[in-house]
Amino acid sequence: MATLTVEDAKKLAAYTAIDTHFPADAKVVGIGSGSTVVYCVDRIVEKKAKGEIPDGCVFIPTGFQSKELIINGGLNLGAIDGYPVLDVAFDGADEVDSDLNCIKGGGACLFQEKLVAICAKKFVLVADYRKNSEKLGAQWIQGVPIEVVPLAHAKVSADLKAMGALNVTLRLGGKAKAGPVITDNCNTIIDAHFGAIADPVELATKIKMLVGVVEVGLFIQMADAAYFGNENGSVTAKFNDGSVKLIE
Structure with missing residues (x-):
């Protein structure tokens, strides 16, 4: 075959x-x-x-x-x-x-x-x-996508690092876009890689509770x-x- x-x-x-x-x-x-x-x-x-x-x-x-x-x-x-x-x-x-x-x-x-x-x-x-x-995060190493109100991206990035994220990146647009990706809801995206996620329920809950976070890409x-x-x-x-x- x-x-x-x-x-x-x-x-x-x-x-x-x-x-x-x-x-x-x-x-x-x-x-x-x-x-x-x-x-x-x-x-x-x-x-x-x-x-x-x-x-x-x-x-x-x-x-x-x-x-x-x-x-x-x-x-x-x-x-x-x-x-x-x-x-x-x-x-x-x-x-x-x-x-x-x-x-x-x-x-x-x-x-x-x-x-x-x-x-x-x-x-x-x-x-x-x-x-x-x-396990989540074992193969997808680009990070957990997190939709964030633009004004809060610096604060949320710092919060994620304090939570143990190995890498935190504000997602930028392509070569024809100067600046960050803007979602259909006019927000920004942060990608936070935590490595293999031992407890996705706990991590999703903690991220969602951060002020400035609209939604977390953990379903x-x-x-x-x-x-x-x-x-x-x-x-x-x-x-x-x-x-x-x-x-x-």
Whole structure:
């Protein structure tokens, strides 16, 4: 069997998750952010073309990227303040541990991602094999993304260092942007690397309590299932009851 590329592994995970968890009678569905979610939307558009998705189904974005995916896919666009209860939400992750806790926010959309996820009756993660980890921070060494009010970034950076962060960085824009990344909510992002995180629940709570922090990219005890596309063409599915299934 040929070894899959990372992109093919992402696509495999996304297609499997959509085929397994998209309700036949879905009314409201959340669409996350990131490169793997692109394939989720591709699959949804395919299913809609086949008449497998109700015409009235509304899709809720977690930021600019997913909003564009929904619009360009010809899907019905909604907003979380108009649809605070979702049947299911699909999203990517930067790293997922054995308890389905995950780090998110590599694309700077963590606040809206968490809002959509918490409003969903079912939250499903999709990723490639590189994101499948035993402990958070073991493989994703870029740090935990933290959305911070701009005025407080220096204070919060100092707080994080005092908490034991190995590296704290204010995320800057690309070559065409002078200054920090600005989120869809007009805030800044700090990435704080703590190494392998022994207790993500405790760390998430401590960071969230810091004055100036809007949201933390630690999604704790939120996911119902996670799908990882593997290099060999299989999919590893993990569930919040601790069970693991290999789909070949």
